[in-house]
Amino acid sequence: MSELSEATGADAGGGPLVRRMREFGTTVFATMTKLAVDTGSINLGQGFPDTDGPERMLERAAEAVRGGLNQYPPGPGLPELRQAVSDHRKQWYGLAYDPDGEVLVTVGATEAISAAVLALCEPGDEVVLFEPYYDSYAAAVSLAGAVRRPVTLRVDAGRFTFDPAELEAAIGPRTRAILVNSPHNPTGTVFTREELEAVARVCRERDLIAITDEVYEHLTFDGVEHIPLATLPGMRERTVMISSAGKTFSVTGWKTGWVCGPAPLVAAVQAVKQFLTFTSSAPWQTAVAYALREEMEWVARQRAALEAKRDRLVAGLEEAGFGVLRPSGTYFVQTDIRPLGFEDGLDLAGRLPGLAGVVAIPTQVFYDRPSRGRAYVRFAFCKRDEVIDEAAARLRALRG
Numbered sequence: 001m002s003e004l005s006e007a008t009g010a011d012a013g014g015g016p017l018v019r020r021m022r023e024f025g026t027t028v029f030a031t032m033t034k035l036a037v038d039t040g041s042i043n044l045g046q047g048f049p050d051t052d053g054p055e056r057m058l059e060r061a062a063e064a065v066r067g068g069l070n071q072y073p074p075g076p077g078l079p080e081l082r083q084a085v086s087d088h089r090k091q092w093y094g095l096a097y098d099p100d101g102e103v104l105v106t107v108g109a110t111e112a113i114s115a116a117v118l119a120l121c122e123p124g125d126e127v128v129l130f131e132p133y134y135d136s137y138a139a140a141v142s143l144a145g146a147v148r149r150p151v152t153l154r155v156d157a158g159r160f161t162f163d164p165a166e167l168e169a170a171i172g173p174r175t176r177a178i179l180v181n182s183p184h185n186p187t188g189t190v191f192t193r194e195e196l197e198a199v200a201r202v203c204r205e206r207d208l209i210a211i212t213d214e215v216y217e218h219l220t221f222d223g224v225e226h227i228p229l230a231t232l233p234g235m236r237e238r239t240v241m242i243s244s245a246g247k248t249f250s251v252t253g254w255k256t257g258w259v260c261g262p263a264p265l266v267a268a269v270q271a272v273k274q275f276l277t278f279t280s281s282a283p284w285q286t287a288v289a290y291a292l293r294e295e296m297e298w299v300a301r302q303r304a305a306l307e308a309k310r311d312r313l314v315a316g317l318e319e320a321g322f323g324v325l326r327p328s329g330t331y332f333v334q335t336d337i338r339p340l341g342f343e344d345g346l347d348l349a350g351r352l353p354g355l356a357g358v359v360a361i362p363t364q365v366f367y368d369r370p371s372r373g374r375a376y377v378r379f380a381f382c383k384r385d386e387v388i389d390e391a392a393a394r395l396r397a398l399r400g
């Protein structure tokens with residue numbers, strides 16, 4: 001890079017982008033989705049469902065648009081949605097949040113996470129997060145000028161988990177917050193009560209804020225229970241609890257999420273949110289309020305259908321020769337590629353369209369230390385059965 005391009009940031013890798021965001025180029029999802037389109041491959045990369053949410057909820061959104069709900073809603077969100085979120089938390093988890101001041105509607109969980117980190121972390125503060133992590137976490141921490149301290153989830157007895165001693169060792173004098181995602185993307189792990197208690201203990205002892213991403217709260221399998229971190233002793237008062245309609249109601253394009261927490265934390269998040277987007281789209285909010293009240297039966301059926309899809313893809317991947325880590329939740333399954341004779345997931349993911357006509361995501365892109373995820377590739381099973389079956393049939397070619 002020349003001195004001039006250094007000064008202007010006009011190098012091939014960065015362009016005019018500020019330094020702290022340069023490591024986040026095009027997301028792997030855009031790259032892999034393009035690869036799927038260019039090669040005519042089945043896209044089991046990005047995690048979006050290929051079927052719609054509950055019919056009546058979709059109608060509610062359409063009626064809201066035609067009925068004139070098209071101007072700015074209140075900054076914290078439509079009162080009916082804040083009330084529905086509050087009632088839902090109470091009913092499912094026994095957690096009481098005041099819809100006036102303890103619930104904030106956001107533009108998806110993504111805005112909630114970014115706004116929370118921007119609102120609560122000073123430049124130089126440290127944020128602990130578990131790798132592999134959802135890609136927006138690292139970017140949110142960098143936007144805030146904060147520093148990430150990753151704790152690695154490692155495979156033990158067929159699932160990804162962490163060593164509590166490693167978690168404790170990651171906490172230092174500048175640690176401000178810990179970002180916790182359960183059910184966990186991209187591993188499919190649902191943290192047990194013991195694991196959550198280890199997280200809660202360091203939060204209480206080291207006076208940390210917990211930011212929890214619970215977008216897959218209703219998508220767990222085999223009777224595994226999702227336990228919100230805020231339900232553990234001493235945690236409600238220090239937890240920013242985040243969820244979203246996207247995964248629960250299969251409307252990832254609606255970008256309607258919410259934050260629940262004690263009033264001072266929610267007020268801080270809102271202080272930032274108001275200058276990111278001011279408020280969130282109105283028509284979706286009324287439809288999601290309806291769905292939280294009336295469509296949880298649909299969600300239960302969806303969960304069961306997703307569990308069957310998991311089984312379908314797991315069987316196909318096992319037959320193809322992958323080492324499969326059976327997930328307890330989310331849209332995703334992790335596979336160990338070594339039994340097939342491969343070493344590097346990035347290399348295999350690049351070759352998979354040619355070898356089998358399928359696109360998957362190399363897990364190593366979700367790590368600060370990619371070598372730790374080198375042997376894994378992530379497949380999404382939130383797809384129609386015939387798509388899963390066709391992908392499984394194609395992947396059998398890998399056995400040779």
Ligand SMILES: *Cc1c(COP(=O)(O)O)cnc(C)c1O
Pocket residue numbers: 107108109110111134181184185213215243244245246247252255256257
């Ligand atoms: C999909 C996803 C999100 C984003 O949710 P939106 O509501 O679409 O912003 C956040 N976290 C995880 C772990 C996800 O998988």
